[in-house]
Amino acid sequence: MELEGRGAGGVAGGPTTGPGRSPGESALLDGWLQRGVGRGAGGGEAGACRPPVRQESEPDPDYEALPAGATVTTHMVAGAVAGILEHCVMYPVDCVKTRMQSLQPDPAARYRNVLEALWRIVRTEGLWRPMRGLNITATGAGPAHALYFACYEKLKKTLSDVIHPGGNSHIANVVKQRMQMYNSPYHRVTDCVRAVWQNEGAGAFYRSYTTQLTMNIPFQAIHFMTYEFLQEHFNPHRQYDPSSHVISGACAGAVAAALTTPLDVCKTLLNTQESLALNSNLSGHITGMASAFRTVYQVGGVTAYFRGVQARVIYQIPSTAIAWSVYEFFKYLITKHQEERRAGK
Secondary structure (H helix, E strand, O other), X not given: OHHHHHHHHHHOOXXXXXXXXXXXXXXXXXXXXXXXXXOOOOOHHHHHOOOOOOOOOOOOOOOOOOOOOOHHHHHHHXXXXXXXXXXXXXXXXXXXHHHHOOOOOOHHHOOOOHHHHHHHHHHHHOOOHHHOOHHHHHHHHHXXXXXXXXXXXXXXXXXXXXOOOOOOOHHHHHHHHHHHOOOOOOOOHHHHHHHHHHHHOXXXXXXXXXXXXXXXXXXXXXXXXXXXXXXXXXXXXXXXXXXXXXXXXXXXHHHXXXXXXXXXXXXXXXXXXXXXXXXXXXXXXXXXXXXXXXHHHHHHOHHHHHOOHHHHHXXXXXXXXXXXXXXXXXXXXXXXXXXXXXXHO
C-alpha cells in the first residue's frame, strides 16, 4: 500500500522520487508517464504524444542516370528530334548566313543585317526561297544528331567534354549551301546533286571535309564546355530545368559560333566554290583548308574571315537553345516513361 500511495502522488504531479524508492523505480515511472501510460483506457492522449510518421514521396526519376540497356536508344531518339527541330526552325537564318559569308556578293545580294536580308529575299525571290534545300538538311539532321548526342553522353563520361566528333551530313551541307546562294540555278535537291556530280565529280562533295572536321573540334569543345560550365552554375543538382537548359544552350552556341566563324567562312567557300573567288585562284578550284584560308585573305583581307558573324551568332543562339531544351525534355520524358514501366512490373 505504501508503494501505491507514493505512486499516486507521483501521477498527480508530485516528485517521482522519494524516500524508499530506488533510482531505477523512479526512471521506470518517469518513462511510463512520458509515454502516457495510465492516462485513460482509450489511450488517445498516449497516441498524441507520438510524433507523426512522415511519408516520403517518391523522387523523380534521375534522367542523368538512365536505366541500363536503354541509354543509347534514349539519347539517339532525343537527339534526332532535337536536331530536326533545330534545323527546320532556324533554316531561313542559315540561308542568310550563307549569303552574308559570300566574299564578293552580287550587288543585289548585299545585306546590312539579318532581318533586312530575310525581308529582301522573301520580297524579291518569293516566300519559300529561304527554305530551299531544307529537305536535304532535315534528312541528314535526324541520324546526324542522333549520333551527335549519343557520342556526347558517352564521351562526357570518358573524355571530360574535351572532344566531340560532331557532325551534320557532309554531303547535305554541300548541297544545301549551293541551293542557298544568290541566283542559284538549282530548284530541287536532285538537280543540284546531279549537276555537281557530273561537272565536278564525287570529290566536290568532300572539298570542305577537312575544314568541317577541323571546325567541329574547337566548336564542340567550346560549345559543350560552356554548356556544362553554365549548367554547374544554373543547375548544380542536374535536375530537369527547362530555363537553365535554354539559357545554357543559347550562350554556349553563341560563344562557340563567334569564335569559329573564320573556319565556317572557309567551309562555305569550299562548299559553294564562289565564282568571283575562283577568279583569284589559279587552280580553277579551291581545294583544302589552306587554299580556302589563302583565298579568303586575298579577296577580303582579315575582316573577310568574320563575314556573316552576326547571322551565325543569331542562328546559333535559338538553334542551340532549341536543341538542348528539346533534347533534355525528350531525355527526361523517355526516362520517366521507362521508370514507370519498371515500377509497374
